[in-house]
Amino acid sequence: MNGYGGKILRLNLTKKDVSEIETKRYEKWVGGHGMGSAIFWDLVKDKAISGFDPRNVITIMTSPLGGTIAPGAAARTEVQGIGVQSYPIEWFTRANFGGRFGAMLKYAGWDGIVIEGKADKPVWVDIRNENVQIKDAGRLWGLDTWQTQQKIWGEVMGAGQFGDWVPVGKADDARRTTQKPAVLTIGPAGEKLSRIGCLIHDAGNAAGQGGFGGVWGSKNLKAISVIGTGSIEIADPNALMESRLWAMKEYGYHVDHESGNRNPQVIFWESSHDARLQACIGCHAGCRSRTATGQGNESQCVETGFYAGFDRDKHGGKQTTAALIATDLLQKHGINAYEAWRGLEYLIELNKVGILGPGRQIDCDLPFDQVGEAEFAEKFLQMISRRGGIGDDFAEGFARAAKKWGRLEEDLKTGVLRYPYWGLPEHGYDPRAEVSWGYGSILGERDVNEHDFNFLFWDPSLDVWSGETPEPSAELITSIVAEKLAPYQGDPLMLDYSTENIYSEHMAKLVAWHRHYTRFWKQSALYCDYRWPNFVHPDIPDAPGLTGEGEPRFLNAVTGKRCSFLDGMELGRKIWNLDNAIWTLQGRHREMVHFADYIYGAPFEKTEESLYVRGKYYQTWGYYLPGRRDGEWDYICVNDRHLDKAKFEEFKTTYYKLEGWDPSTGWATRETLESLELAGVADTLAQNGKLGA
Amino acid sequence: MKRKIDRKISGGETGFSRREFLQRSEGVAIRTAAGGAFLKLIWLDNAVAAMPAAGGYLLVDTKKCQGCMTCMLACSLVHEGKENLSLARIQVVQNSFAKFPNDITLAQCRQCVEPACLKACPTDALHVDQEHGNVRIIDAEKCTGCMSCVEACPHAPGRAVWDFEDEHAQKCDLCADTPFWNERGGPGGKQACVELCPVAALKFTEEIPKQDGDEGYNINLRGDGWKNLGFPVGSGEPSKKELER
Numbered sequence: 001m002n003g004y005g006g007k008i009l010r011l012n013l014t015k016k017d018v019s020e021i022e023t024k025r026y027e028k029w030v031g032g033h034g035m036g037s038a039i040f041w042d043l044v045k046d047k048a049i050s051g052f053d054p055r056n057v058i059t060i061m062t063s064p065l066g067g068t069i070a071p072g073a074a075a076r077t078e079v080q081g082i083g084v085q086s087y088p089i090e091w092f093t094r095a096n097f098g099g100r101f102g103a104m105l106k107y108a109g110w111d112g113i114v115i116e117g118k119a120d121k122p123v124w125v126d127i128r129n130e131n132v133q134i135k136d137a138g139r140l141w142g143l144d145t146w147q148t149q150q151k152i153w154g155e156v157m158g159a160g161q162f163g164d165w166v167p168v169g170k171a172d173d174a175r176r177t178t179q180k181p182a183v184l185t186i187g188p189a190g191e192k193l194s195r196i197g198c199l200i201h202d203a204g205n206a207a208g209q210g211g212f213g214g215v216w217g218s219k220n221l222k223a224i225s226v227i228g229t230g231s232i233e234i235a236d237p238n239a240l241m242e243s244r245l246w247a248m249k250e251y252g253y254h255v256d257h258e259s260g261n262r263n264p265q266v267i268f269w270e271s272s273h274d275a276r277l278q279a280c281i282g283c284h285a286g287c288r289s290r291t292a293t294g295q296g297n298e299s300q301c302v303e304t305g306f307y308a309g310f311d312r313d314k315h316g317g318k319q320t321t322a323a324l325i326a327t328d329l330l331q332k333h334g335i336n337a338y339e340a341w342r343g344l345e346y347l348i349e350l351n352k353v354g355i356l357g358p359g360r361q362i363d364c365d366l367p368f369d370q371v372g373e374a375e376f377a378e379k380f381l382q383m384i385s386r387r388g389g390i391g392d393d394f395a396e397g398f399a400r401a402a403k404k405w406g407r408l409e410e411d412l413k414t415g416v417l418r419y420p421y422w423g424l425p426e427h428g429y430d431p432r433a434e435v436s437w438g439y440g441s442i443l444g445e446r447d448v449n450e451h452d453f454n455f456l457f458w459d460p461s462l463d464v465w466s467g468e469t470p471e472p473s474a475e476l477i478t479s480i481v482a483e484k485l486a487p488y489q490g491d492p493l494m495l496d497y498s499t500e501n502i503y504s505e506h507m508a509k510l511v512a513w514h515r516h517y518t519r520f521w522k523q524s525a526l527y528c529d530y531r532w533p534n535f536v537h538p539d540i541p542d543a544p545g546l547t548g549e550g551e552p553r554f555l556n557a558v559t560g561k562r563c564s565f566l567d568g569m570e571l572g573r574k575i576w577n578l579d580n581a582i583w584t585l586q587g588r589h590r591e592m593v594h595f596a597d598y599i600y601g602a603p604f605e606k607t608e609e610s611l612y613v614r615g616k617y618y619q620t621w622g623y624y625l626p627g628r629r630d631g632e633w634d635y636i637c638v639n640d641r642h643l644d645k646a647k648f649e650e651f652k653t654t655y656y657k658l659e660g661w662d663p664s665t666g667w668a669t670r671e672t673l674e675s676l677e678l679a680g681v682a683d684t685l686a687q688n689g690k691l692g693a
Numbered sequence: 694m695k696r697k698i699d700r701k702i703s704g705g706e707t708g709f710s711r712r713e714f715l716q717r718s719e720g721v722a723i724r725t726a727a728g729g730a731f732l733k734l735i736w737l738d739n740a741v742a743a744m745p746a747a748g749g750y751l752l753v754d755t756k757k758c759q760g761c762m763t764c765m766l767a768c769s770l771v772h773e774g775k776e777n778l779s780l781a782r783i784q785v786v787q788n789s790f791a792k793f794p795n796d797i798t799l800a801q802c803r804q805c806v807e808p809a810c811l812k813a814c815p816t817d818a819l820h821v822d823q824e825h826g827n828v829r830i831i832d833a834e835k836c837t838g839c840m841s842c843v844e845a846c847p848h849a850p851g852r853a854v855w856d857f858e859d860e861h862a863q864k865c866d867l868c869a870d871t872p873f874w875n876e877r878g879g880p881g882g883k884q885a886c887v888e889l890c891p892v893a894a895l896k897f898t899e900e901i902p903k904q905d906g907d908e909g910y911n912i913n914l915r916g917d918g919w920k921n922l923g924f925p926v927g928s929g930e931p932s933k934k935e936l937e938r
Contacts, residue, residue: 068776069766069889099789100762107778146790163786163798164849174857178784178800178850202789231775231858237873241770244889254891255759256918263922274925276793277892279761284891286759294792615923 001027002235003064003558005109008039009132011125013219014054014117018132023111030555030563031063031111033094033523034575036080039114040092041578041681044082047092047585051084051211052193052218054118060105060184060224061112063526067103067232067281069244070554071253072531074282077102078523081115082586083210083446084195085336087399087423089592091445092582094523095207097184097199098280099298101226102526104182108228119220124185126156127226128168129175137222144332145187145200152225156181168227175229185223186213187334189385193217194395196336196384204288204298204331205280209424209446211397213334235560243553244284251546252538253284260539263615265289266530268305269296269327270319270612280528287530295324302428303327306341307377308612314372317610326377333385338447342418342425343398344371344380349416350407362405364390399423415598422446429454431595432604433623433638435502439511442595443655445583450518451529453510455536456481456495460624460635462614472542474626475633481535484547485513486566498627499641503651508658513569519579520572521551573659574676577668580661581681584690590652590666600645604638662692669693744811747804748826749867749880750898751783751887754914756794756927757894760787764886764895771874771885772863773856780858782865783886784850799911801886801895802852802865804829806904810853810864813845819853819862825869826880836861867897 001023008021026035036059043057050056058081065073075098083093105113108129122137140148153162160166162180167173183201190197190213197213198206216222234240247253255264255277264285265271272291278298279286288300296304307326312319330337350356351368358365366383370376383391393401399419402408411417418426421442427449431438434457440448456477460470478492485494493506494513501507521527534545548565555563580588604623611620627636656663660672669692673682685691765781773780784800808829811819818835819842821827831842831853842853842862853864868878868885876883880899887895896914903909913927920926 067766069763069770074766107776150790161849162788165851174855174860175779176855176857177779178786179778180788204789229777229779229857231769231773231777231780233775234770237770237774238875241767241874241876241885241889244767248889248891254893256757256891256893256922261918261922271923273923274793276756276797277759277922277924279759279891281762282766283759283761284763286761290760290789290791290793290796292793294790297796298789 002233002560003068005106005111005230005232007110008035008112008114009110009127010114010116011132011134012116013119013123013134013221016119016134018134021114029575030520030524030571031066032061032076032078032526033080033519034571035059035112035524036061036078036094037575037578037582040080041582043114043116047082047582048587049082051082051090051215053082054219056082056215058115058212058215058219059112060115062102062106063524064559065526065554067106068234068558069240069282070527070558071244071247071282071284072528073526073554074103075099075280076526076528077105077207078526079199079207079210079212081210081212081215083212084214085209085211085339085397085424086445087397087403089422089587091422092579092586093210093445095199095209095212096523096529097201097205097207098283098528099182099201099205100179100281101182101184101201101205103281104179104226104228106228106232107230108226109230110226113224115219115221118218122220122222124152124221124223124225126152127224127228128156129228129230131169137220140222141191142188145185145334146203146332148185148187148223149183149202152183152223153180156225156227168229177227177229179227181225181227183223183225185334186216186221187332187385189334189395190214190217191222192385192387192395194335194384194387195397195400196339196395198334198336200331200334202298204300204303206303206331206334206337208336208338209449211336234558236557239557240554243557247546247550248284251534251550255285262538265615266300268301268612269308269323271615272296283528283531285531293324295321296327299327299331302337302341303330306330306337309609310344310372312372312610319612322372322374322377325374326381329378329381333381335381335384338425338427339397340381340384343394343401346398346402346411346417362390397423398425412596413598413601415596415602417596420596420599429457430604430623431599432642433457433497434625435497435507435643436510436514438595438599439507439651439655440514442593443511443652444515444579448518449529450514450522452514452517452533453481453495456497457623457625458613460626461620461622462618464624464635465618465621470624470635473633474635476542477536478626478633480542480544483544484533484535485510486548487569488513496627497625497638498629498636499638501627503644503647503654505654505658508651508655511655512658515576516569516572518572519575520568524571524575525551525555525568527551574678577659577673577676577678578681580666580668581673581678581685584667584685585688588666590656590664593652593666594645594648595643599643600648601642603640603642606637606639665692667692744807744821745823745827746806746901747821747828747867747880748899749828750804750900750902750910751801751865751867751884752896752898752902752910752912752914753799753801754894755797755799755911756913756925757892757915757919758785758797758799759892759894760785760797761891763889763891767885767889768865771868771871774873777858780854780856780863782852782854782863786850799894800848800850800852801910802829803848803902803904803910804865804867806901809845809847810842813841815839815841819864822866822869825866828867828869828879829864830866830869831861831863833859833861833863838862
């Protein structure tokens with residue numbers, strides 16, 4: 001099987017049993033999310049159990065592109081199972097991380113890992129090629145994520161010297177590596193069953209959403225380590241080489257080359273100038289750093305942003321080391337950055353109005369006058385991971401904390417608690433503004449964290465904030481992107497974010513395209529969210545990028561299959577339907593698919609703040625997106641609006657019809673499922689009385 | 694003490710002229726092998742080249758490297774037709790938690806002027822390939838699997854790599870022999886790792902790098918463009934401290 005190891009590792013922690021599943025059984029799903037959902041469907045008979053139930057099954061899946069030179073696709077690894085973060089229902093959900101774990105898993109011969117049951121005491125899993133052992137983790141329990149990994153490195157490498165060739169098995173094993181084992185671990189937060197605990201790999205790769213850290217903790221699973229020396233067979237090595245060179249030369253898939261250079265970092269703190277750019281395995285454009293102080297190593301995006309603003313506010317607009325220290329602590333404790341960020345914002349607001357604080361209605365001994373200092377971050381994060389004092393509530397996630405404090409309903413009405421969907425923190429792309437992000441999240445099960453159309457906000461907004469006229473024009477950009485949106489190509493109105501258009505069928509098509517594209521190409525074939533899709537050429541702003549041609553080109557070079565872009569979109573639709581069927585069995589009904597009240601009642605206000613992005617400071621002023629005004633395309637400011645609940649209800653009907661789901665329930669119909677060769681899924685839904693009419 | 698040496702090159706007598714050698718070897722470290730059972734190569738100002746220097750070398754910039762290991766993946770892909778970090782003839786060794794620049798070591802074959810691996814080979818499997826610019830190359834068919842070359846490489850990690858799948862040693866050939874890539878490689882051709890490095894942290898040169906120490910092979914490839922991206926450009930030479938690590 002070109003591109004595959006050929007087998008999936010099955011671990012039953014209750015029985016301490018190690019077995020295999022033939023990858024071929026699930027090959028039709030290609031990899032990643034598709035395989036994970038299918039395995040979950042088969043193995044978890046009662047989908048309505050809690051994420052903490054030992055019967056919950058966690059899958060960690062790679063794709064055929066894992067460990068290859070397919071650009072921005074070698075590293076991503078998909079984690080699935082019933083999460084524990086969303087509220088009130090613990091949805092079957094996903095998280096995804098990079099680094100080198102997934103690639104190493106494939107070099108060890110495994111296409112994925114399936115985790116079942118619950119160990120009777122803490123364990124870790126030691127994978128060295130085909131040899132897999134479930135080991136006692138007594139000495140690792142309590143260590144932070146960085147300490148744990150380094151302890152495991154030492155144990156796996158034995159007498160081997162870092163920097164030299166080390167045998168991966170016995171001393172006389174000819175199979176040697178210079179690489180360290182790749183370890184995925186929980187921190188103290190996960191051990192304490194925090195619903196906002198993450199899985200961490202290396203310094204800064206996190207499967208952050210869903211609370212999988214807490215799920216691992218409930219299974220007494222501390223870490224999985226893998227080192228591999230095997231080969232991944234490639235169907236057409238020359239085509240793969242030529243494709244990478246094509247992407248590099250024709251579409252700027254590089255950082256520094258003859259055709260120019262660009263900084264690909266995605267960081268929201270002032271970057272250290274004494275640092276290197278740092279990338280996941282196989283990536284053409286690293287998005288983070290390793291620094292001369294070691295602070296902030298490998299963190300990016302929200303991890304770098306969660307405390308940087310508090311730091312600057314405290315220090316007269318200047319960044320100190322507090323932001324970096326806080327981020328490193330976040331990674332070490334293994335805590336979800338969005339919860340820490342939005343949660344802290346929430347606590348500060350409650351403190352300001354006199355509700356929360358020492359001896360107050362909600363008793364909390366955090367020193368709020370010290371917000372922005374490293375010491376404050378340390379105390380706050382420790383409270384979460386150790387469940388100390390009111391930290392016991394924080395560890396449940398801030399939606400559940402608010403519920404316990406009797407504040408959830410009110411604070412979601414005012415928007416003091418910025419948790420717009422499923423009791424989960426808002427990402428920074430508000431549903432009232434960038435509706436495609438919010439719609440995807442509420443129609444799914446989590447904050448989508450899919451940046452596909454996000455440049456339509458960043459590019460024009462940064463120009464406006466700089467006092468410049470955005471280029472290229474909204475009309476040109478939307479026409480370029482619209483051509484890429486097969487099978488709905490050629491409809492630029494899909495990208496019209498004006499208030500008049502956001503409830504239209506055009507927008508429903510955009511949301512459907514986004515759901516299907518990401519489910520297959522980004523979460524199953526595992527192209528990185530940051531590097532794909534590529535709608536517009538990075539060096540030629542009015543020229544198309546390689547999306548459409550690029551995705552299948554690499555996949556086919558690796559596998560030898562003839563998968564077209566549209567084949568992938570259709571498989572994405574199938575996977576989306578399977579996920580929706582799982583949610584349906586968990587209790588999903590259209591009646592519960594609605595945003596928090598503030599999204600319908602409170603306008604999305606303009607905020608003026610200093611934001612560090614793309615290497616410099618901007619003073620934000622307004623949220624700009626393409627849209628039509630009086631029939632003319634422009635970049636329009638989408639602040640000061642809220643969603644209309646009745647119109648959103650109509651939008652749901654339009655969307656459900658587009659997906660072939662029963663608009664009265666949001667459940668898939670037999671016809672739709674059978675057209676996707678999911679007749680068995682339809683049967684199960686019917687047996688449970690949950691098949692759409 | 695200055696001595697002339699004379700040693701036949703593997704596979705023929707075509708070396709290169711003393712004049713050519715001296716042109717190429719400017720800056721080559723002098724190393725004598727005092728004692729020992731066997732006469733080793735000794736390069737001196739008036740030496741006559743017994744073994745031709747390679748016509749090409751890989752240079753790296755460890756400070757510019759982004760640690761993506763694309764070079765390793767490209768190497769194994771074009772040579773073996775598959776992805777395997779352990780079979781790559783260039784190795785990127787890194788530590789996620791370490792401090793820049795000591796978090797990464799790039800280990801490329803140096804095509805040594807005086808190759809310990811070649812001298813250790815008991816057969817002529819590891820030889821100077823005249824057809825491909827005198828790169829030091831291993832003929833897998835002739836390799837007996839004794840691993841002498843793997844052990845002889847004085848650098849860590851060793852640059853001669855044991856292919857445990859096909860049970861022979863292999864090493865960087867500057868892509869002279871890439872059965873899975875339809876490009877001409879070797880000196881004068883293309884190298885997969887150089888071509889694919891997204892940050893241009895690898896470079897091919899025909900000039901013989903300074904043989905002693907690392908600075909001839911680990912150079913500054915960070916230009917103004919890199920500086921504009923906000924990354925350190927530096928003075929070019931690795932610091933003494935870096936060399937000692």
